Amino acid sequence: MHSSSSTGTRLCLKSVLQSTPFKISVLATALIIPFHSINASKTNQYSHVIDHNKLTVVSVKNTSTVFSNNQFKHGFGYDLVRNYAQSLNVKLEFKTVPDNATALKMVAQGKANFAMTTASMQQVESRHLSYFSATCGDFTALKKNGLNTELNWVFKNADDPLAATANGYICQSKQNGTINQLASFYNRNAVKATEWDNIQRDLTKRMPIYKASFKQNAQRYDLDWHMLAAIGYQESYLKPESISPTGVRGLMMLTNQTAKAMGVSNRSDPVQSIQGGAKYYDLMLSKYQNIPYPDRNWFALVAYNMGPNAVDNIQKRIKSQGKNPNQWINLYDYLDRNKANNGRYKQAVQYVTRIRAYLEHIKTTPNLVDI
Template identity: 75%
Template sequence: MHSSSTSGSRLSLNSFFRALPIKTLVLSTALIPFSINASKTNQYNAVVNSSKLTVVAVSNPSIVFKDGKFKHGFGYDLAHNYAQSLNVKLDFQTVSDNATALKMVAQGKANFAITTASMQTIEAKRLTSFSASCGDFNSLQKNGLNTEINWVFKQAEDPLTATASGFVCQSKQNGATQQLAAFYNRNVVKKDDWNVIQRDLSKRLPIYKASFQRSAQQYDLDWHLLAAIAYQESYLKPDSVSPTGVRGLMMLTNGTAKEMGVRNRNDPAQSIQGGAKYFDMMLSRYSYISNPDRRWYALVAYNMGPGAVESIQKRIKAQGKDPNDWMNLYNYLTRNQAQNGRYKQAVQYVTRIRAYLEHIKTTPRLLEI
């Protein structure tokens, strides 16, 4: 995903191509040789000069999930990382269908589109495209993501198209594609389990909705997210208790409860208020990290404690990597989860809450509660 900073000089196109193996520059339409300085009006120059990359995408679970003022998703994160590599701001727009997205690219209203349109449809519009996974269909398929996701550009010979193709294939080679696909795994919750989850939410969510909304408003949070956290913590059962002594709807430790002003952890309203306050503290703690990464950091800290997250960040930094990039934290947790049960728990915790949040926000019956 992405860190909070885009510091550093803009990507040099010449150095970019020197660093890329020729085989990474694979387009569905063969690249036409070009001179970087020959055209002053190409898309690459326009993006760099305006410091803005405009991307249009079809709303799709494999591409982008819009959550209020925030967005996340496999396609979104990959595009954000590309914008970051160019040191420009991402303007990410969503549309309802492939035809609209392709039209915006053809008309020059977007620098490129992320779609699931067929190659035949794209070529009929005289546009060019390549796989968003650089052909790593296995990583997408095993995580329940659409293997037909592609990036569509107006011209194959534009430097922006070439750098994007190189970036996508580098992401495949360095493992970033596999990491993103794993985090956005659509199979993280088994199909049969969704029936139970749907039943639980339909039955219990109406009871605590007012408390979730009240606490969310107090701390400027999304009440659906608080509900997703609570379901992961306790299945929305206020009398839940773990072997380690955490209890209540939001499963607070005794120490955290006291710190948050919660006198009775088994009282649903108090537990929700305390959990909201603590999660807000975690978000504030990582205010230097941009969203949606900040949200994932805050959730890991809610689960493991901020001290544990800080220790991991130090190890990541010692490895010469950005400690404020969610994919680096996620990769560290997954690589070491076999040796540390808390890491495995944290990975499941964040991915399931993300899945629950998306489910709540896309299920009409739950939204009507």
């Protein structure tokens, strides 16, 4: 962390954390914290967050921080902040603002506990704020996945225990691989740049034909129609006559067994296929109803692709490793680490990451949303 305080003294994180309730086993990057207030009895941000059971974070929407569309939020930075709030066992209030200047102003005024920004060092220090890398200096993980390496967490006071616990959490996440896995899932190059022209052409041509069915079934099952469209594009490029070598067919590529279970008599009928796909996706979401969003979406997508029994078996293995089987980062990590030896895992990783990319594209491209 950097501070504009002239009284700042450089301390290692370990000595800081000895005076806070948060314990980790890893030393963080150097942190500038004034000695005089590390054990101050005055009310601090950390105590306020814990006492009020709420962590308020502000950020600017971009590809490295958060994708936000109405109540639909996900993103590398957002997931990292959400995981930190969970580690404190508090609720997250996540606010998006138009620019970095507004985010920094809110922190300076005490309207947010911290900001997640790509603001320059000069911008941060001009407001006498403090910051540290949102990846504990793991810039390689961000760069290779097309994310902004200048992503930082900004606090009002460097000497507040909240800053120390946050820095500790970030560096622990770097050590245990969470940073790298999150960056991998939110890889901005999951879909190659050369593919987007064809994707845009396909969507512009075919979306108008099926949008009404997507919206109608989304409303029936209380789903996001953009997600259904993204699934449909990943499955068949929105081509109702599609057939795979394994026998799944139709716009939503349903197996014969799944189609029958969903009440679909003709898988090649796009209207029936979309209805069946929506019903099945809703069923998968219901199966993971104990998992909060956005993780629930990703679990449901993997189950849609591999089958829920396969996901159940992986969750059992994750649990046997002493990890939380209901956290997306752990499921993704398992699939990603074992994909070289299992084609189904490789397919599942590609499946969910590409659908995420299509979803963001559909939601943010005006001529697609307004079709």
